[in-house]
Amino acid sequence: MASNRNLLVLPGDGIGPEVMNEVRKIIAWMGKKRAVGFDITEDLVGGAALDKHGVPLTDDAMKTALEADAVLFGSVGGPKWDNVEFDKKPERGLLRLRKEMDLFANLRPAKVFDPLVDASSLKPEIVKGLDIMIIRELTSGVYFGEPRGRTKLANGDFEAFDTQRYNSSEIRRVCAVAFELARKRSNKVCSSEKANVMHTGVLWREEATKLHKEKYADVQLSHMYADALAMQLLRSPNQFDVIVTDNLFGDILSDEASMLTGSLGLLPSASLGAADATGRRKAMYEPIHGSAPDIAGKGLANPIAQALSYAMMLRYSFDLDKDADLVEKAIENVLAAGYRTGDLLVGNTDGVKKVGTQEMGDAIIKELDRLA
Template sequence: MATHKLLLLPGDGIGPEVMAEVKRLIAWMNAHGLGTFETEEGLVGGASYDADKVAITDATMAKALACDAVIFGAVGGPKWASVPYEARPEAGLLRLRKDLKLYANLRPAICYPALADASSLKREVVDGLDIMIVRELTGGVYFGEPKVIQDLGDGQKRAIDTQVYDTFEIERIGRVAFELARKRNNKVASFEKRNVMKSGVLWNEVMTALHAREFPDVTLEHVLADAGGMQMVRWPKQFDVIVTDNLFGDLLSDIAAMLTGSLGMLPSASLGDVDPATGTRKAMYEPVHGSAPDITGKGVANPIAMFASFAMALRYSFGLAKEADFVEQAIANTLNAGIRTADIKAEGCKVVGTREMGDAVISEVARLAGA
């Protein structure tokens, strides 16, 4: 069995707490023949700034480039609110995405039937929800230049952020979305703002041409991003795969998180191109929930998104589909058994902490695997 090298970057806030549960799962899988994983840990975000005055060191970045997949926790918090902009915790995450060329961010939003009542929307709107948001991750307004704050004098300043997309960037993220749709319900909704943004005009043109040229069998719908956000709240089950730019993807994926009942439920995968020589690709997997400084250290964080992110690593980086199925089914079965962390608690359910939820999921993986 091939050995898979993982770089674990727990980060800040609840990142180390939820990462600890995945480390236990990895150790269990190693011990029971469900994979062979070598792990190494590093600092990122505020933890890295405290140690080295940068959000990620060159040495840690080198480890990220050399490993098979990065498993990432969370970064940020009020403790680092006043650090220099270039050293802010989030800069470590952005550098990882940029240097690893992780241009495709996959964010599944699945509402487990057991959690339908935890959503802020009506049960019938979200029960059975299963959509995939494909977010372009290395272009757009977050990386475009110029990006400056100018002093205009007389107490006035001007802030400039630049939205930039080239044809190839739109094509490659569109191709990811179409290929995913072929394995799902064969529908893609492309979100942009062509009515007011030139980048939206180009996005629309490129997606239309790509669809006609390579994916005519897939249904393509063009949606203005603001109207799409409204539709996601009104009737999200109309969508299958949503593809959009960096900024809109950031906003819409957080909306999707709340459709599922909690930010603690949403995993993500960030993928690069497949190397034709090796068949492998750079990848990073992380929960969407952030560092949650308000509950850090209390032992109540929900580790499910971290488990689900690792399941995505098993599926997309290592081809371990059966093992990924075990983890994902274990999550569903644990929820069906009425076990909840505080963020998804419901009447009649057993509320547990981070460690206890980890115990429950790993125990269920063991049962499913017959180990």
Template sequence: MAAQKLLLLPGDGIGVEVLAEVRRIVAFIEQKGILSFEIDEDLVGGAAYDAHGVAITDAAMAKAKAADCILFGAVGGPKWDGVEYDQRPEAGLLRLRKELELFANLRPAICYPALADASALKRELVDGLDIVIVRELTGGVYFGSPKEITDLGNGQQRAVDTQVYETYEIERIAKVAFELARVRSGRVTSAEKRNVMKSGLLWNQVVTRTHGQGYEDVKLDHMLADALGMQLVRAPKQFDVIVTDNLFGDILSDVASMLTGSLGMLPSASLGAEDKTTGKRKALYEPVHGSAPDIAGKGLANPIAMIASLAMALKYSLGKPELADLLDKAIARTLDDGYRTGDIWTDGMSKVGTSEMGSAVLKKFETLVSA
């Protein structure tokens, strides 16, 4: 059995704690002889800055480029607020996305039945919710140039961020959304701001044209991004696959997180283009939540988003979709049994910490795998 090259980048804050729970599941998978792993680890974010003066080193980038997939924790925190802009902790993640060309970010928002009452919305609006936001990840305003602050004199400054998209960037993310919709319910909603942004107008035109080039079996709707945000909190189950740009994808996926009960519940996959020879994609998997410095080191973090990110890795990078399904079932059954970390706790449930939640999911997973 060829070993899968797995790079762990815990990062900062609770990233270290939640990734520790994934290590235990990976160890079980290897112990059962299902997969063999060649595991490496390195620093990213604030931890890398403290050690090396940069958010990620060239050596860590080389490991990332050689890996079959990367499991990433979280980066950032107020400790590094004064760090120069280009070396802030988040710059490590942006460099990974850019240099690995991880252009397609898949962010599922699933409301487990056991958590419907933990959502910010009424149960009937979210019970059974299962949507995916497909976010373009390597273009747009986060990477556009110029990006600068200019001193105008007399105490005035001008800040500029540039929103840039080219046709090929929109085409390839639209294709990911259409292909994903084909294995779901066959519906895509494209979101932009074509009424006030030229990049939104181009986005709308290219997505429409791409849809007509072999994806007519998928139903395509267009919606302005602000209207879509409103609809997400009014009637979220009307959506299936949402495709949008880097900035709106960032915002809308955080809105979607509150439909599920907590940011601690949302995994994500960042995928590159398929290699024409091997068929593999560069890939990074991470929870949507941040480093949560206020609870870091206290054993309070919810590890489910990180564990669900491993499930996505099993599905998209490690060739074990059936094992991914079992891990997702283990999460659902753990929640059915009433286990809750503080972010999703309600009266009558069993409040547990990070390691206890990880142990509960692992125990369910072991039972399912051995059945």
């Protein structure tokens, strides 16, 4: 691959810079050993940007993100910025990236690696072989709907309000991503909403059904209320392949699904925009674990989710499936060899090698060398 692919790296706050540093090693290895190179720009986001520039994301950084072939994101936030005004909170930088890049489809895989089947809070026989993908609509719904705000009532009470909004086009485009992805997996989609109590849920079910009939009749489509799906994820998660849902329910359900794997430190995500005339999509890749300020700077963080986010980038932005497979295989082999960061130390620890952030990153590089 030509080295003029433009990658914006935004390490962010907390453990973000630590785990990103380990992934930069993998990026360098891939450039040297696999000719998978990038022109890399690094910038600030979140609290780091707020401290230096007074905003959680500068206009220049936003412009760079819009022009990049992909964005590799770390994490934002922490108690240091708890009391800043709402519009300047570190998380607003992330929301601005998602909104202005129009990253409407958030892909969150939940996969249980065989070496970690005992790390799940569920019985091994329930989660063994789990490999599901939750697709969350990311740029509409209650997180962005207007009107929203807070007011003081005449009786002295405070009232806060948020608006859940969706239109047909927003629903159809994210469902299309789900159907297309399902065709490359087990060809099953479960669409989830609350059509029993919400107008947006009724519209969601209608549009998902119509799109399925028009273009994707070969894919098996089912519908499930979000609360029922939350229960089924704990009861029998392997019944699902691809799940598609709205912004709020997707936020909740994907976090629930992530814990089936044993640790947030293992889980990547991709946020994709619409394909242009060349098929290129704006895209951002990030771990779902957050900034973990309690362990930041201590060398304890698990870099695997960030590394798997990089692998998703190779797969979905650059069609480099074999290179993505190589990174994922190296990580699985390192886990099989017993390497564990603190978040993975559960159950029987016989044969386990407790390591920190850098040691885990080095083990992945060593395994890449062996596989290559």
